[in-house]
Amino acid sequence: MSDPDFLVVGAGVAGLSFAHSVLGEKRSALVVERNDHVGGLARSYRYGDFWFDVGPKRFHTEDQEVLDFLFSVLGDDHIVVGRSSAVHLFGRYFPWPLDHRALFRLPFKVMVSSGLDLLRRSAPKDENSFTEYTRSRYGDTLYRLFFKPYTEKFLQIPCEDVHVDWAKTGINRAVIDKRVKSESLFDLVRTVLLPTPVDTKFLYPSYGGFGTFCEKIAGQVRERGGDILLDNTVRSIETDGGKVVEVALADGRRLRPGHLVWSGNLKALARLLGKEPPPIRYLSTILYNMEIDRDVLQQQQWIYYGGQDTVLSRVSVTNEMADYMAPKGKAGLCVEVTGFEGKGHWGNPEALIPEIQADLVRLKLVSSQSDFGGVHVERVRDTYPIYDLDYKESFAKASGMVKPFENLKLLGRTGAYWYNNSDHSMKMALQMARHLLKGTPMEAKEALFRV
Ligand SMILES: Cc1cc2nc3c(=O)[nH]c(=O)nc-3n(C[C@H](O)[C@H](O)[C@H](O)COP(=O)(O)OP(=O)(O)OC[C@H]3O[C@@H](n4cnc5c(N)ncnc54)[C@H](O)[C@@H]3O)c2cc1C
Known part of the structure; x- marks a missing residue:
């Protein structure tokens, strides 16, 4: 494999949108993803006839560039859904x-x-x-x-x-x-x-869950000559005189990219640069994707649970996003339990299933214990950057460690430590592609968030 103009770490919305853009300008791009699937936080899961997202998901933007990009990827494969x-x-x-x-x-x-x-x-x-x-x-x-x-x-x-x-x-x-x-x-x-x-109306793919967006964009990245390496990551980064010069991948490849664009975990990047990991914290989420054998008792797309009497924080009813997410007469519930990777329930999330099922009946979302079908547990790392009182200083330390290297850039929700939506990750990716190819300025995250 020849050295790419852009080596992109992370095949989420941001990494894929960036690769798509630079490939459109006839530059080469290689995307490296640690998971066995594209999409990052915007992927979907399929189990038989049921589809689930990473929590409730919807597209909403008022930015014309992002909308144009979204439609150029999805084409007619979208539906318009009311919000509840x-x-x-x-x-x-x-x-x-x-x-x-x-x-x-x-x-x-x-x-x-x-x-x-x-x-x-x-x-x-x-x-x-x-x-x-x-x-x-x-x-x-x-x-x-x-x-x-x-x-x-x-x-x-x-x-x-x-x-x-x-x-x-x-x-x-x-x-x-x-x-x-x-x-x-x-x-x-x-x-x-x-x-x-x-x-309020929002856009949603007409098949395959929210993740269809990333699947389609990944297909277009490949059509444009880009490569996406799944189940892979960066093993080491060699720098010299203010530049990243060589990157070794877990599969043994050694590459000398023009730019390294990082949309992954920042602590991992710090270790690769031989720096003290910045004092930032990512929250992770355990998803309990539950097949329910009949309709549930609330017809809402998602529900917040503030009470201390249950471990659930939010539940989404997948078939309220789109009919095709669950077979007719059945329902899908995506239950989110947040925590830290490696701590609390992370090691044995299955042990919580009976408690969650009992709560869903007690909270009058599911009518009876006998309605539960299959339960699929998914552990999703780095779902939220934690905004504690010092988070700005902590992120400044992280971006300070990158600044000395002119061809190393931070991108997206995880890479830029940014509690954002997918449209913001897209906007940042499109701007960064223009910035690196044409020298146009990048807007600050605060400005991008107003999009
Ligand atoms: C529960 C939940 C609900 C949400 N709801 C909505 C919504 O309704 N609407 C909306 O627009 N947005 C929503 N979002 C936000 C949206 O999912 C994100 O903004 C978007 O998916 C972020 O994309 P990204 O590419 O910037 O980051 P990520 O999706 O985090 O992508 C980073 C990628 O990098 C990979 N990676 C990390 N470290 C490494 C490494 N060391 N090596 C290789 N790969 C690595 C990760 O596996 C991942 O694939 C929601 C997010 C969550 C968690």
Whole structure:
């Protein structure tokens, strides 16, 4: 194999989009992926007639370049889906974002104390604090009853250690539709009392789950002459005078690429560069992909569970994303349990299955224990960068270790330590391809996030 212009680590949305772009400009690209499958966090799983994604997935962007790219890859193989999600609070299901019917179903005491919170609104004392931000926007009652327990269960660190960017990003992600005002409790109440009908649409592949996007783009990368090496990784990196000069792969190949574009785990990169790993932490997720022998009791695409009485943080109902995800009359549930690689349930996730199944019945999502069919457990590494109070300084250390090497670049959600959506990874990849080929400037992540 000849030395590629671009050696790309990671066959996720970012790595594949980047390779696709540079190949389109007649440069050579080789993608190296540690898994036996393309797609990274945007892959799908197939078990017989059931399809599952890595948690709930939808495409939504207002950026014309990203949309054009998306359509150029998917062509007609997409459907347009309405959005529906819910939150389980006080033993009941409420639509999320809350609507006017939900307001009157909240327990009386909660209504009263949330109402008092509205009167006591104050500016956050610490601009960087998740706790301060969430309290000042939603009030102490909702913070204590939902945001704190949900976030601590999800992130596995105390809320007091979480950066405000986690709240800003997370709430944007959960809401998406800018017409639904939920930036504060005040906005929520106003939206609740004066509801504007909101009908958010998003794109989804018409077969094969969300992962079809990556499968198709990987096919086009190969058609354009690019290569994707699965089950492979970087074994060593040799640098000289501010450049990466040689990269050895796990399969023994030695390459001298023009550029090394890294969309993988940053701690692994630090070790390869012989540097102290930066103090960043990635959360990982255990997925329990469950076949259910009949329809479930909630018709929502996904549901948040904040309660401490269950290990589940979110469940998606796959066939609510697209009919073809489960056979007719059956349902698919993707249950997410977050944690750290190698810790807690990671070593023996199957042991949790009985508890999760009992919870799904108790939480009135599945009608009876006898409805459960096959359960497929998948461990997904590096699903979320943890935004703790020091995360910006920690990422600065990581990017500082790369800066001395002019032909080494960080890309995407995992590589740029970025709590983002797939459209942001695409945008960054397209910009980086232009930047490296034509010298156009790259926008900061904050600007890309507004896309
Ligand atoms: C539960 C969940 C729900 C989400 N929901 C949505 C949604 O609704 N809509 C949306 O648009 N986005 C959503 N996202 C975000 C979306 O999945 C990501 O933004 C996108 O998939 C990131 O792509 P990436 O290529 O930047 O990173 P990744 O997908 O992380 O790709 C990195 C790749 O590098 C590989 N790799 C890592 N280290 C190495 C190494 N050392 N050697 C070789 N390979 C390596 C990994 O295996 C992986 O394939 C969600 C994410 C999660 C986790």
